[in-house]
Amino acid sequence: MRIGQLAQLVGVETQTIRFYEQQGLLPPPDRQDNGYRVYTEKHVEGLAFIRRCRILGLSLAEIHELQSYQDDPHQPCTAVNALLDDHISHVRSQITALQALEKQLVSLRASCNDDREVEACGVLAGISEGNMHQQ
């Protein structure tokens, strides 16, 4: 199959596929005489794996790491689990930070209504005063 079909099948853009190839995440496929890339079922699986990892928020570097484990299937999978644990704690700290941020934003927003002039805007005043407790 050619790049367009692969793209449609997995739901990515053709440029993204070339980009993954260039980044070493997708093996370079064979080429037709005209230079067109020819993909196999392996590539479909590989690309789908990458996309699912991306949906899970893994970086390309982390995906690369997972692929290296797949290439050596008789290792213990401790490292895979550790990678996921790290990622989970990363996601959790992001959530915590965003929740604190939301609180701050909501309280800032509460300091103004829409019936003022910019000059007297509670929101702008709140930012300018700068009594912000980080984290």
Added chain:
Amino acid sequence: MRIGQLAQLVGVETQTIRFYEQQGLLPPPDRQDNGYRVYTEKHVEGLAFIRRCRILGLSLAEIHELQSYQDDPHQPCTAVNALLDDHISHVRSQITALQALEKQLVSLRASCNDDREVEACGVLAGISEGNMHQQ
């Protein structure tokens, strides 16, 4: 004051200050005869405002928008409040997405322990199977 002092005062790097100037977020200061930038109290306030907005997660474009409101202080501040409301809902949807992601990651992690080979790793299998319900 010179750029290094301003940087230390507000807690940013000198390059960041030049970057903000280049992006039109900080007005170009006067120069000494030797070309060194000379900053005033106005710049301290301006830079501190930018930094506080950044801590609140606002983009440089959004900060630029807020500055344009500050430059026209007799408008109603509806737009300021709307900007903040948009930002709050953006933060909230990020939180929601990350919470869903965390759930997914935790359940994936639960499908494996450390006593397997990569070949039999529940995590990698879980990703490859791809029974992922997005959002």
Added chain:
DNA sequence: ATTGACCTTATAGTAGCTTTATAGTTTAAA
């Protein structure tokens, strides 16, 4: 005179693509 701390500009790198430019190939319609 030279060291060190400071300042200058310009350029490239970061992540993960997306966009644009330019050009060659295939396929289907006119």
Added chain:
DNA sequence: TTTAAACTATAAAGCTACTATAAGGTCAAT
């Protein structure tokens, strides 16, 4: 048969918000 649409190719730039590097000018102290 020609021609236009749809596909493919490469290379390079753009996006965000900086950070880092290079190569050099300025200034105070030793």
